[in-house]
Amino acid sequence: MTELLYLGDLSCRITSSQNTVLYINPDKGKDYSRKADIILQTTEINKSLVQLHITTDQTKILNQDLLAVGNKLNHQDIQIERIGDDAYRISVDDKKILVCGKQDIIVDGKDDYAFVPILHTQISEEKMADLAKQIIPVHTSEVALFDYRVAIALSVENKLIIEPAMKIHLEEENHRNLKELENQLYPLLLDAAEKFHMTMICMNDGYAMAQMLVTKKDINPLGLVYGGISYNFADIVAGCTFYSAGGYGPTVSANYDYLR
Known part of the structure; x- marks a missing residue:
């Protein structure tokens, strides 16, 4: 099964059914017990002490300098495509996950999940609901790992609220509102x-x-x-x-x- 561990703020870990480990923006939260096969940095801050801890000689590291818009990386059973200046699409097993940034993006709405940084995004709530089947609010606080009030206040019917340290299986239906x-x-x-x-x-x-x-x-x-x-x-x-x-x-x- 494809597992998502939300670590807090912009940080999370995705583990494929073949045990490939992808970290997105590794920095916040506590559970970095597994070494990374792939690291995706979507922000301008491209390295942290956490990243050094989980990196091996075989780790593939992606950031805005290493993956041009429109290009893809295929590593083991995970594909990462840069679809905008600060937006990416992750294909793992049979799921597609959008990682949104500050800028608005145009997509077909067929992706399964979309991570949206609530405090920084320019995407309106009306457009946000159409990004993917389920919207996962991240970066809900400037000072804490997560602010439940901000996530709850988001007027998006198909939002999926995940707290730091929570693991979910992406094959299962998840509805928490x-x-x-x-x-x-x-x-x-x-x-x-x-x-x-x-x-x-x-x-x-x-x-x-x-x-x-x-x-x-x-x-x-x-x-x-x-x-x-x-x-x-x-x-x-x-x-x-x-x-x-x-x-x-x-x-x-x-x-x-x-x-x-």
């Missing part, structure tokens, strides 16, 4: 706030920094607001613990303490 969050997460949060003592533990680099009691008034459909800071939560884990998408501030975990 605001309606799903409202229908599933919000009632659970309200129910937990009413029935249990719910506390939020702020973590910073693995260390607990503070523990705060959460009440019903702190919860809204987008997650939880405490002290004027929004923490947006993605998934319920084991019915009792949920984790933030890592928006502004430290990583946050919230636990329901079943106290009598």
Whole structure:
């Protein structure tokens, strides 16, 4: 299966069914445990310490200087085509993935996925929906790996929201949107706030920094607001613990303490 690991900001890793590893803009996030067969740098910053760590003598490195517009690179079972000044198309297994940049592009809309840098792109939301079957918002924050609020605010019906460190299989149908969050997460949060003592533990680099009691008034459909800071939560884990998408501030975990 074709696996996508979103690392945060503009960084991600794609692994083909034949185990070929492609990193796109390796820089942000934590999981760089696998060496790269291909590295694609779509920004002007073409090298980082992370890139040096994952590069071998056999790694193919592509950037704006090494692949001209209209040209393609075929390496093992992955093809990369530069379709614009800052836009690329990746063909892996039976999937096609657009990697968009700042500039608007004209495509036929038949690609399976499109990575769109929300804060920098000139592509309108109306055009964005027609880029591909599913739109994956990236670069949603200037300071954090991901800002769930920006992704949720994107008025694109076919968006696919993926948080940093999340892995998905591209062969599977993936639909995660605001309606799903409202229908599933919000009632659970309200129910937990009413029935249990719910506390939020702020973590910073693995260390607990503070523990705060959460009440019903702190919860809204987008997650939880405490002290004027929004923490947006993605998934319920084991019915009792949920984790933030890592928006502004430290990583946050919230636990329901079943106290009598």
